[in-house]
Amino acid sequence: MAKKILFLLHLPPPVHGSSMVGQFIKDSAIINNSFKTNFIDLGTSKTIDEIGKNPLGKILRYLSIVFQTFKQLLVNKPDLIYLAMTAKGFGFYKDAVIVLLVKCFQLPIVLHFHNKGVHTRQEKRFDNFLYQKVFKNTKVILLSKHLYFDIKRYVDEDDVYYCPNGIPPINQDLVTKRLKNETPKLLFLSNLIASKGVIILLKALQILNKKGIDFTCNFVGGEGDVTKEIFAEKLKELQLVNQVFYLGKKYNSDKTVIFNISDIFVLPTFYHNECFPLVLLEASQFGLPMVTTFEGAIPEIVTDGVNGFLVEQQNIVDLANKLEILINDFPLRNRLGIAAKEKYEESYTLKIFEKNMFNILNSI
Missing domain, CATH: 3.40.50.2000 (Glycogen Phosphorylase B;)
Structure with a gap:
């Protein structure tokens, strides 16, 4: 029986590296044919111009994301959670809430990083506390071994997978x-x-x-x-x-x-x-x-x-x-x-x- 995976990732719009990769995963025949998949868009801004603006709209979208995640965890009971994680800042705090929610259900989770910056915040007491909770018993996907230094304090390399990005072929x-x-x-x-x-x-x-x-x-x-x-x-x-x-x-x-x-x-x-x-x-x-x-x-x-x-x-x-x-x-x-x-x-x-x-x- 095919395993169930809940994907929480960024989808366009707006178009940027992480959202393009998110769309590639969502459209992937090999992934969708091999697993039972569900997708939740983590994006709270729908255009580049909206980034940093419309806080009320973003709050409502974020609450909707948390609710959808809770519903999937409760009703569909996925076997694995995939989350395209933000490394630092307010985006990290938002994603950390979702990670901690998943951990309450004691489900395996893999975090996929398209950015970096953990090492720049690890000396901050609150951030360090959250990083310890988020990375505990968690698998991580990085784009390259060149980026392992960023999470080295929290994740053993045996728990890290490397997956370089790819792009569609042109005619x-x-x-x-x-x-x-x-x-x-x-x-x-x-x-x-x-x-x-x-x-x-x-x-x-x-x-x-x-x-x-x-x-x-x-x-x-x-x-x-x-x-x-x-x-x-x-x-x-x-x-x-x-x-x-x-x-x-x-x-x-x-x-x-x-x-x-x-x-x-x-x-x-x-x-x-x-x-x-x-x-x-x-x-x-x-x-x-x-x-x-x-x-x-x-x-x-x-x-x-x-x-x-x-x-x-x-x-x-x-x-x-x-x-x-x-x-x-x-x-x-x-x-x-x-x-x-x-x-x-x-x-x-x-x-x-x-x-x-x-x-x-x-x-x-």
């Missing part, structure tokens, strides 16, 4: 053969947030421009703490108006076009909560060499000198140097891009992710 007919652009095209695809490396990258591009190196760079994504007005002013200040372009948000076929015309993908992030950027998997899928940083599980995705370069965070000169190498060396770009695509196909397809997740759930 290979839509992927154009990598051609050598006369002027190499760089691509930054993320929201315009300073900690994602937006300003750092612009300053690195200024260095390249002053050296007379020929390039263009497209920035794709929604506005964040760097608005399009601030971005435009920065381009004037750094004299990059003829080399750098902000294209706004791009989805589906429009995003495919952007990847296809690009030569190098750049994400010089120093975002403290960065764990496993799905956009690096997308870049790999299109065979783009990547220049990014040592943060979270990024060193698992990008091996320095093999499928891209890893640079020190906020090191403008190092970033400029690595970009210059790739801009000037087409055979190297091509070799790293091929390696990036091969690694994606070997490790980061959605099919591999689903198989890994099934094996973990089945094992627990």
